[in-house]
Amino acid sequence: MxxxxxxxxGLGLLxxxxxxxxxKVNIFACEPEWGALAKEVGGSNVDIxxxxxxxxxxxxxxxxPSLLAAMxxxxxxxxxxAALESGWLPxxxxxxxxxDVQPNTVGWLMASDHVPKLEVMEKADRSMGHVHPExxxxxxxxxxxxxxxxxFLADRLYQIDPDNAGTYTDxxxxxKARWNTNLxxxxxxxxxxxxxxxxxxxxxxxxxxxxxxxxVVESLEPKPGLPPTTSHLESLLQxxxxxxxxxxxxxxxxNDEAAKWLSEKAAIPILYLxxxxxxxxxxxxxxxxxxxTFRMLSEAAS
Numbered sequence: 001m002x003x004x005x006x007x008x009x010g011l012g013l014l015x016x017x018x019x020x021x022x023x024k025v026n027i028f029a030c031e032p033e034w035g036a037l038a039k040e041v042g043g044s045n046v047d048i049x050x051x052x053x054x055x056x057x058x059x060x061x062x063x064x065p066s067l068l069a070a071m072x073x074x075x076x077x078x079x080x081x082a083a084l085e086s087g088w089l090p091x092x093x094x095x096x097x098x099x100d101v102q103p104n105t106v107g108w109l110m111a112s113d114h115v116p117k118l119e120v121m122e123k124a125d126r127s128m129g130h131v132h133p134e135x136x137x138x139x140x141x142x143x144x145x146x147x148x149x150x151x152f153l154a155d156r157l158y159q160i161d162p163d164n165a166g167t168y169t170d171x172x173x174x175x176k177a178r179w180n181t182n183l184x185x186x187x188x189x190x191x192x193x194x195x196x197x198x199x200x201x202x203x204x205x206x207x208x209x210x211x212x213x214x215x216v217v218e219s220l221e222p223k224p225g226l227p228p229t230t231s232h233l234e235s236l237l238q239x240x241x242x243x244x245x246x247x248x249x250x251x252x253x254x255n256d257e258a259a260k261w262l263s264e265k266a267a268i269p270i271l272y273l274x275x276x277x278x279x280x281x282x283x284x285x286x287x288x289x290x291x292x293t294f295r296m297l298s299e300a301a302s
Contacts, residue, residue: 024044024045024046024047025042025045025046025047025075025076025157025160025161026046026047026049026073026074026075026076027042027046027047027048027049027074027075027076027077027078028049028051028070028071028073028074028076028077028078028101029048029049029050029051029078029079030050030051030052030058030077030078030079030080030084030085030089031050031051031052031058031079031080031140031276032050032052032053032054032276032277032278033140033276033277033286033289034050034078034079034080034111034140035048035049035050035078035277036277036285036286037078037146037149037150037153037286038076038078038153040150040171040175040286041150041153041154041157041168041171041172041175042157042168042171043167043168043171045157045161045164045167045168046157049070049073049074051067051070053278054252054253054274054275054276054277054278054279054283055252055253056253057253057254058080058084058085059084059087059225060087061085061087061088062087062088063088063091063092063095067088067092068092068095068096069096071092071093071095071096071097071101072096072097072098074097074098074101074107075100075101075107075160076101076106076107076108076109076156076157076160077089077093077097077101077107077108077109078109078111078153079109079110079111080110080111080112080137080138080139080140081110081111081112081113081134081137082110082112082117082134082135082136082137082139083133083134083137084112084137084138106156106159106160107156107160109152109153109156111139111140111145111149111152112134112135112137112139114148114149114152115139115142115145115148115149117134117135117136117137117139118135118136118206118207118210119135119136119203119206120133120134120135121133121135136203136204136206136207138203138204138205138206138207139207140207140276141204141205141206141207141208141211141275142207142208142210142211143179143182143183143186143211143290144183144211145207146179146286147175147176147179147180150172150175150176151172154168154169154171154172178287179287182287182290182291185291186290186291186294189294189295189297189298190211190212190213190294192298192301193212193213193214193294193297193298193301194212194213194214195213195214195215196214196215196246196297196301197214197215197217197243197244197245197246198214198215198216198217198245198246198247198248198249198271199216199217199218199219199220199236199240199245199247199248199249199262199268200216200218200219200220200248200249201219201220201221201248201249201250201251201254201256201258201259202219202220202221202224202225202251202254203219203224204251204275205249205273208293212294212297214297217239217240217243217245218236218239218240218245220232220233220236220248220258220259220262227255227258228258233258233261233262236262237262237265237266240262240266240268241266245266245268246268246269246300246301247268247269247270247271247297247300247301248262248263248268248269248270248271249271249273250270250271250272250273251273251275251279252272252274252275252276252279252280253275256270256272269300271296271297271300273292273293273296273297274289274292274293275289276289277289279292280292
């Protein structure tokens with residue numbers, strides 16, 4: 001009887017102890033770039049669910065059952081913010097989010113809240129197209145913002161999982177050291193791109209072009225979020241004939257029909273930049289995404 005009791009007690013310890021020791025922080029990342037950054041800082045102490053892919057337009061996602069299921073497990077919600085996910089994230093948090101992953105909690109991290117934003121508006125209405133009054137939300141395309149956002153992510157992980165704070169600190173410092181080495185190279189490449197003229201499909205490239213001092217001379221959309229029209233494209237064609245334009249920038253999720261039409265008529269190459277992690281075969285990490293982006297831009301400019 002004593003042996004049976006000892007065996008049961010021992011089994012109880014084996015079952016109970018690892019459960020708390022091995023528990024990981026569940027991170028719900030809205031976009032691939034934030035899932036990738038969470039992996040860099042969180043390492044083996046986090047489980048990451050990334051809600052979208054590079055080929056999906058985050059503006060037009062829906063609150064699917066799979067997203068609700070992932071949200072129920074979340075200890076940290078990590079997204080771009082500035083209303084980029086306004087069509088679906090509030091539904092997820094209201095229906096499936098716990099009290100610790102609501103706005104203004106430790107478990108709610110919007111990257112755009114922690115860096116200077118471009119295109120902040122005092123007033124906006126539907127006549128202006130699909131605009132973000134809070135500012136342009138695509139902050140991940142400024143490479144100097146990434147380590148800053150990583151600092152805020154690490155701070156949240158410290159608070160949620162203080163037992164592994166030392167590991168998060170080590171991961172953060174290693175990532176930032178590697179990032180700064182790459183950043184110096186990207187600065188050299190960006191300096192050569194200064195003054196280059198490009199056409200964009202949508203304003204999602206604003207932070208990249210601003211950082212690299214690249215001129216956006218035209219947009220394929222007549223207004224943000226509105227599909228290109230024949231009359232608008234004809235007007236663009238006449239305009240670009242008077243300018244030297246290096247490329248038309250297109251993201252993986254954007255319809256490229258208008259870009260192809262203008263490219264053919266005006267002899268301007270299309271650059272299918274990765275835009276985010278997973279945007280092409282060479283952009284499997286944040287570093288790969290930026291390295292590939294600057295490689296492609298440099299080749300087009302030369």
